[in-house]
Amino acid sequence: MSDDEELEKIRRRQMEELQRQAMQRQMAEEEEKQREIEKARRQQILRQILDPSARERLNNVRLVRPDLADNVENQLIQLASMGRINRIIKESDIIDILSKLTENKREPKIERRSK
Template sequence: MDNDDELNNIRKRKLEEMQRNAQQGEMGDENRKQIEQEEARRQQILRQILSTEARERLSTLKLVRPDLVSNVENQLIQLAGMGRINRVIGDEELKGILSRLIGSKRETRIERR
């Protein structure tokens, strides 16, 4: 009978562990969905306030300077939320914003020949 009790305890612990893992997996799915929804909301706002060229510039720049792009996007979304952006921002205006944020750092360009 002792072996049966021990076997039942092992089964019980294993079942509890599997239930905990399943719950953690569900919570991970919920967090992932929430993050995806937030990103979709951000992209929707950016589509409303940035021209296609400006969005392309940000996505290209994100490969090199994700921190800078995240900062710019956050500021633009915040300004749009406060109603301070009432028109579409074009590529040239975005370049001006980026140059002001980057400051007087020397621009490096690599060109194909």
């Protein structure tokens, strides 16, 4: 094999690698764009069904328990998409929902034993 053939082979491999990387980058960008669209859709639905204080409460919960906030949001979005929410959800409603979701959790009990 001549040097020219080897050089051409190396160039071809490099070109294929660059094309593959470009394709992966493009797919990642498309996935990110889809995530952003979905996030915007979710936020739009939540803006329609939650009053500002309820949204603020849910955002505060997200700081401490993101899984719980996601769970509540998912449930609310699902109910809204099924047409089962016929009024604006207030902060007190969010508090009720949160308390019902967390009431089954056992609180750790700390006992002090004196000597």
